[in-house]
Amino acid sequence: MAGQDGMTGHSLAKALRWGVLALACLSPLKAGATEAAGFTSLFAPSATGEPFTLEAARAASGALLLRWTVEPGNYLYRDSLEATRDGAPVPLERPAGEVKDDPTFGVVQIFPRDVEASAGGLEGTGTLRVAYQGCSETGICFPPQARLVDLASLAIEQAPAGLMSSPADGSGRNSVASTGAAAMPASLDESDGIASLFQGSLGWTMLAFLGFGLLLALTPCVFPMIPILAGMLTRSGQALTARRSLVLTGAYVLAMAGAYGLVGAVAGWSGASLQAALQTPLALGVSAAIFTLLALSMFGLFDLALPAGLSARLTGRGTGGSLGGAALVGFGSALIVGPCVTPPLAGAMLYAAATGDAATGAAALFMLGLGMGLPLMLVGAFGPALLPRGGVWLERTKQLFGVVFLAVAILLAGRLLPPPATLALLGVLLVGSAAFFGGFDRLTAASGAAARLARGGGMAAALYGATLIIGAAGGAQDPLRPLVFASAPAASQGEDTAVTVASSDGFDRAVAEAAAGPANGRPILVDVTAAWCSVCRSNEQVLAGPELRARLSHLPQVTADVTHTNAETRALMERFRIVGPPALFLVDAQGREIPGSRIIGPVTVEEITRRLDAAGA
């Protein structure tokens, strides 16, 4: 069902495209008319005559002689000369041919000049079917020819030949099944584990994705959602009832799931890469802006900055938080966990894009989002009991979450900004919040433990923030190692075999270079990564680990850096049908992906070893 649907859509869409073109500018009509004069032959000699002609004769012994005239520049394949009588093969005496050894085609025996073959035991009447096939030296292969030789008169006529007449008719005859399908392993299940989820019934597919979502909720990459959600609930302040909290959390989770569903639908409709859509500067910029606005409202700046109506809507004062605001945050949250959910997303996306079945793809991803959000409902249920209800603590907590929101906004913007700029922004945020939380306040002898703790924490934050700013000035990229540039060679040491590219052309160049290098002919390891992809960092550590280091040092590597979303990186990802980082696969010397070598998501030493073994790398 889905398949038929998809195909209908596909061909119709294609027809539509051409139809619109025809309507819009009539250019196809013009092209059709001008080219209708006929195709002129540009390079090939316009051979009009038959390259091979067959004659039959009787030898004195009574044997049948078959003689082929081969026009100069053509040749017959020796093994193609065949004869059958009533469907039974008739042995032909063929002379030895000229040996043609072509690196591409292998060793074959050919007849570049006229040739004669004979067959005995063909007295009397009947019809002999003679088949032959050959090529031109100019590089064209002619269809096999068949002639009927009347054994009595030796008259020759054209045989009703054609491969197409029979096999293409029999609908099921040439199925993959009839050709060793029993031995056909479901290779899909091995290489694209997630895709196999779609082979079951729709209900199971949905359940499976819900389960996947639940599993994903246990991975660290969903944790950022917890403070975001808690912050959102805190913002509602005293008015927050347990029930209201649950409703708000529900809106948040539904919006998050909806964001994924939308992505699935878009994929099904357009076949476009999902994360390319989510990671567009516009989407990221809008999300970053949303989180910045939320943060400002946490600091209480909103009432001044925005019209009262909008402010009330966003902060939801009086109603205990607005549903719209919660949904907005949920939608934005879907962006934050982007890289973490790549593996299941890739599976769902490939399915949705390949079948054009937008509904299933969207529903599956919606279920995934729902699964990821279900544990968050716990926060919604118990949050109000745990979160502060009023006074100074409520204000402090709100401010703290304001800082968290700002950090989220910076991380989102960081996917567009150069890494040092992100570092600098984080540094400024830390120093700023340090001041906000009393890191620079003067302590007196009378200061209590809380004030001293705040001062200590604030100072630490300020120190880290300052370090980040210094790191940014030095061009550092990793917030956990801001001063790495101080120990200069460390950064480049581990990556000397890898070339970093960010475009399809660059990839081709890198592959060509690698193929021409000492590792000529070996597969090339391609690592698709991005600065904002945390799983990629741990993958890099696996690759650099002692188990793999020696093996990989002989292997050319190309790092596809898709940190920045632009037309070039998108084209690179679409070329290999990658949904987003992290992805790891092997290509051959021509830059073609080696089937079955792809790993999406976190990698293990065993998994990489297995793929390397399989590819002979």
Next chain:
Amino acid sequence: MQRRHFLTLAGAVAAGALAGSRLLAQGVDVDAILRDPAAPTAGNPKGDVTVVAFLDYNCPFCKKAAPDLERTVKEDGKIRLVYKDWPILTEASVYGAQMALAAKYQGGYSRVHHALMAIPGRGVSKEQMAAAVRASGIDLARLEADLTAHAGDISTLLKRNLAQAESIGLQGTPTYLIGPFRTSTLDYAGSKQAFAEARRRQAAE
């Protein structure tokens, strides 16, 4: 549901447009050859020059030229490539063409096409082709289903290709139609030259 409705509607509009062009254009066959909606395409769908490749999966010269053609199409960026599966050499060729065209229903034509083209030689058996398709990473269950469900469509397309090739008097594989030109020898340099010439002619018209 809505989507299907929309596409049906769009399809009707498109069909009308195509019918119109068929009446207007003089070269009925040529238009059909260049713009057969069922034929798999690659390269830039909006390219300013079209190459139509009549190929057979047991055609050694097709395989030899394939990387050069792909390279030219990719580097140029403005070439539209139309694949005409024209299985004329062996019975296995028909089988290969059927699998490749069935893969199109899951968006995998080029994957299977390249897998089959990558098997060297002229005597590739069905079994070898099936193995290559298995290794290509295509959804086999789906392929099998599409092969059965769309057997009629695939057969019709193959026959149409056959008729089209005959109508313009093609002699064998490979044959490439590049703009107004036809050639069977195609290497990297030659194809660049051919595309440049085709563009020059188109501009002159």
